[in-house]
Amino acid sequence: MIPPDQKAFLGRIRQALGHAPHESRNGSHLFMQGPSREELQILERYRQRTAKDREELLEQLMEAAKPVHLCVRRLPDPEAAGAAIAALVQEKAPEPDTVKQVVAWRHGLIDGLDLHLLPEQSAVRVHRTPPLDPLMDPARRHAEREAQRRAIAKAHMGVTAADFCMADTATLVLRARPGQPRSVALLPPVHVAVITLDQILWDMKELFALLRWEARFAAQGLSRYMAFISGPSKTADIEATMVHGAHGPREVHLFVVASAPGRLQYVGQRSTFSALTK
Amino acid sequence: MTQLHPETYREAARKAIGDPVLQKALAGLQARFGRGAAEAYRRLPEGPHLRHTAHEIRERAVAHLDVLLERLAEKIRQNGGHVFFASDATDAVEYCIKVARRHGVRRVVKGKSMVTEEIDLNEKLAAAGIDAVETDLGEYIIQLAGEKPSHIIAPAIHKTRYDIAELFVKNMGIPYTTDPPALTRAARKALREEFLAADMGISGVNMACAETGHITTVSNEGNIRMATTLPRIHMAFMGMERIVGRLDEYEILLRLLCRGAAAQTMATYVSYTAGPRRPEDSDGPEAFHLVVIDNGRSRILADPRFREILYCIRCAACLNVCPVYGKIGGHAYGFAYSGPIGAVVTPLLTGINRARHLCQGETLCGACMEACPVAIDLPRMLLALRETLAYGDAFWKTTPANPLEGLAFKVWSRLTANRRTWECFLKAAALGQRLFPKKGNRLRRLPPPFHGWTRKRDFPSLAPETFLARWRKNEIEVAKDIP
Numbered sequence: 001m002i003p004p005d006q007k008a009f010l011g012r013i014r015q016a017l018g019h020a021p022h023e024s025r026n027g028s029h030l031f032m033q034g035p036s037r038e039e040l041q042i043l044e045r046y047r048q049r050t051a052k053d054r055e056e057l058l059e060q061l062m063e064a065a066k067p068v069h070l071c072v073r074r075l076p077d078p079e080a081a082g083a084a085i086a087a088l089v090q091e092k093a094p095e096p097d098t099v100k101q102v103v104a105w106r107h108g109l110i111d112g113l114d115l116h117l118l119p120e121q122s123a124v125r126v127h128r129t130p131p132l133d134p135l136m137d138p139a140r141r142h143a144e145r146e147a148q149r150r151a152i153a154k155a156h157m158g159v160t161a162a163d164f165c166m167a168d169t170a171t172l173v174l175r176a177r178p179g180q181p182r183s184v185a186l187l188p189p190v191h192v193a194v195i196t197l198d199q200i201l202w203d204m205k206e207l208f209a210l211l212r213w214e215a216r217f218a219a220q221g222l223s224r225y226m227a228f229i230s231g232p233s234k235t236a237d238i239e240a241t242m243v244h245g246a247h248g249p250r251e252v253h254l255f256v257v258a259s260a261p262g263r264l265q266y267v268g269q270r271s272t273f274s275a276l277t278k
Numbered sequence: 279m280t281q282l283h284p285e286t287y288r289e290a291a292r293k294a295i296g297d298p299v300l301q302k303a304l305a306g307l308q309a310r311f312g313r314g315a316a317e318a319y320r321r322l323p324e325g326p327h328l329r330h331t332a333h334e335i336r337e338r339a340v341a342h343l344d345v346l347l348e349r350l351a352e353k354i355r356q357n358g359g360h361v362f363f364a365s366d367a368t369d370a371v372e373y374c375i376k377v378a379r380r381h382g383v384r385r386v387v388k389g390k391s392m393v394t395e396e397i398d399l400n401e402k403l404a405a406a407g408i409d410a411v412e413t414d415l416g417e418y419i420i421q422l423a424g425e426k427p428s429h430i431i432a433p434a435i436h437k438t439r440y441d442i443a444e445l446f447v448k449n450m451g452i453p454y455t456t457d458p459p460a461l462t463r464a465a466r467k468a469l470r471e472e473f474l475a476a477d478m479g480i481s482g483v484n485m486a487c488a489e490t491g492h493i494t495t496v497s498n499e500g501n502i503r504m505a506t507t508l509p510r511i512h513m514a515f516m517g518m519e520r521i522v523g524r525l526d527e528y529e530i531l532l533r534l535l536c537r538g539a540a541a542q543t544m545a546t547y548v549s550y551t552a553g554p555r556r557p558e559d560s561d562g563p564e565a566f567h568l569v570v571i572d573n574g575r576s577r578i579l580a581d582p583r584f585r586e587i588l589y590c591i592r593c594a595a596c597l598n599v600c601p602v603y604g605k606i607g608g609h610a611y612g613f614a615y616s617g618p619i620g621a622v623v624t625p626l627l628t629g630i631n632r633a634r635h636l637c638q639g640e641t642l643c644g645a646c647m648e649a650c651p652v653a654i655d656l657p658r659m660l661l662a663l664r665e666t667l668a669y670g671d672a673f674w675k676t677t678p679a680n681p682l683e684g685l686a687f688k689v690w691s692r693l694t695a696n697r698r699t700w701e702c703f704l705k706a707a708a709l710g711q712r713l714f715p716k717k718g719n720r721l722r723r724l725p726p727p728f729h730g731w732t733r734k735r736d737f738p739s740l741a742p743e744t745f746l747a748r749w750r751k752n753e754i755e756v757a758k759d760i761p
Binding site: 025064 | 303348349351361364435461462503504544551559572
């Protein structure tokens with residue numbers, strides 16, 4: 001059933017374009033029925049990518065990261081990434097409105113970082129963000145959601161795992177999933193993202209080709225909410241002076257894990273509610 | 279907010295030109311972004327020609343708007359979002375207030391959106407007892423000052439750090455400082471509280487993709503991500519033309535948008551929203567509303583002369599190169615849209631006669647067309663607007679702005695069409711010009727109605743003898759074999 005506001009509105013458009021107001025036009029030619037030749041080439045290049053190619057992509061990423069102030073570090077394995085995060089937690093002083101506290105996504109790669117060891121080492125609390133149970137009583141779910149939100153708003157560092165990173169523009173790509181609230185990459189003054197080497201893509205064309213046609217990514221597509229993040233939040237609204245940390249994070253760190261155990265590869269892509277709460 | 283009158287335009291322009299702070303800010307802005315965008319287009323892997331590909335993409339999208347909007351609405355509804363089609367500003371505002379009341383909304387945070395400026399949303403929400411706080415730092419500053427944005431992406435360029443320091447001391451009670459980072463921190467703190475307390479977040483839409491059913495918002499500060507993540511309700515307003523069909527088309531436009539707007543290869547934050555959160559999600563709005571706005575656009579769509587203005591993606595690249603905008607600034611344009619885009623779209627949205635001064639004020643230099651990421655021929659449309667004003671236009675209900683002007687040109691064409699009358703006219707004019715004050719061989723003042731021309735400059739006088747007369751005197755014959 002088409003609502004009356006839409007009917008009248010689209011009727012006016014059709015009339016303006018010289019068509020009958022109620023004639024619904026066939027638009028299938030406006031949309032893609034299958035990958036274009038260019039996309040097929042892009043997909044082929046992605047599938048054929050060697051370890052050496054990936055290191056080159058990382059180099060490109062590091063180059064592109066400089067002007068947007070994204071700090072990229074290559075680390076050999078998850079243990080080293082965990083240690084690097086622990087060092088960063090120590091180093092970064094909380095802002096006036098935050099406390100020295102870390103909030104981290106529930107995600108396969110992050111689970112492998114052994115962040116739970118942090119409190120023992122440094123007395124810094126690490127909050128995790130488990131998915132909410134859709135069958136739970138709404139009032140309780142609301143309370144749990146509020147508790148997560150308070151923890152995220154108070155933390156001085158948020159740890160996420162990006163789905164991809166585009167080397168061309170140093171852009172992190174995060175798709176929405178339960179257990180992976182978007183505000184973790186937004187509210188804390190320091191944002192740390194972790195990816196594996198094979199999650200680095202060349203550019204937006206490659207990303208969209210994968211999200212459309214590569215089965216394991218296309219299932220979720222762009223998801224209900226996808227974010228591109230290229231470096232820290234910034235503004236130049238006061239006399240054109242560049243200032244970082246306008247609303248979002250003041251610093252963004254990306255840790256690229258060169259080799260992760262097989263079970264961690266792409267766990268982000270298949271982490272559904274059931275997979276995470278097993 | 280609308281101040282569309284030739285007199286207020288002239289007055290505001292005069293004031294802007296006399297304001298050294300604004301002149302410096304405008305010059306800086308144009309030097310940085312104007313040149314930066316051109317350079318960014320050159321560096322595109324496909325080369326600057328990509329702008330013309332983008333033009334074709336926009337042309338195709340606008341020619342199939344009904345199909346694309348239908349697809350977008352269908353997809354968003356499938357994902358649990360709501361879509362409302364508003365035929366005008368009143369419709370859009372009433373829908374917003376209705377939803378706000380139903381959800382008991384008291385506080386609203388806003389991401390920058392030109393279309394909500396166009397429909398005067400803030401004022402109307404305030405009248406309904408709902409406070410809307412602008413959260414883009416520049417917009418926040420001018421909201422505190424009770425003013426209007428003067429640039430699409432740099433709304434507060436007319437404010438100095440001293441103005442801002444005073445505003446912040448008065449409104450936030452912070453200790454006086456003129457340090458931009460300290461001022462930004464103060465705004466961050468104040469606005470963070472607003473974000474966390476707000477019930478509804480309002481955003482615009484930079485571009486929607488029909489195929490995937492997403493709307494995209496683009497920002498550098500992250501305020502739009504905040505406003506669309508933290509409050510319970512997200513309402514996005516979009517001009518009906520801001521849509522493309524496919525993701526690969528969208529990709530090209532996003533790259534050009536970032537380059538045109540701020541000479542960036544990618545904005546800091548680009549968000550794709552397809553609907554509200556799900557029960558198991560920890561955050562995101564529980565309700566998502568998309569309001570698609572016509573407000574005069576279907577009328578523009580119906581006229582092939584002006585349909586091209588709907589290809590615009592509101593990046594402000596044309597402002598950053600326009601010699602007129604660069605002097606008179608955004609406020610003189612008296613409406614949400616300023617610069618070359620404002621000079622064309624404002625008359626079309628609000629009435630050509632009413633806003634005639636805008637299309638008459640531009641220089642037709644063509645810089646805007648070169649800067650436009652989707653290669654819109656703005657000068658052509660400026661001329662087409664002037665044509666409707668010169669001869670009247672039934673479709674746009676334009677009456678000739680100055681009927682005497684038409685008569686004058688008729689007389690002029692008679693004068694020039696005949697050798698005899700032309701030479702008589704020249705002789706009469708050569709005699710007549712002696713009556714006017716001269717400086718060297720230039721006239722200081724012309725009589726009305728031409729006096730405006732000599733207000734700031736002199737008019738070259740007629741030479742004592744015409745070229746032809748001198749030619750004859752020298753007895754030089756025109757070569758006969760010139761084809």
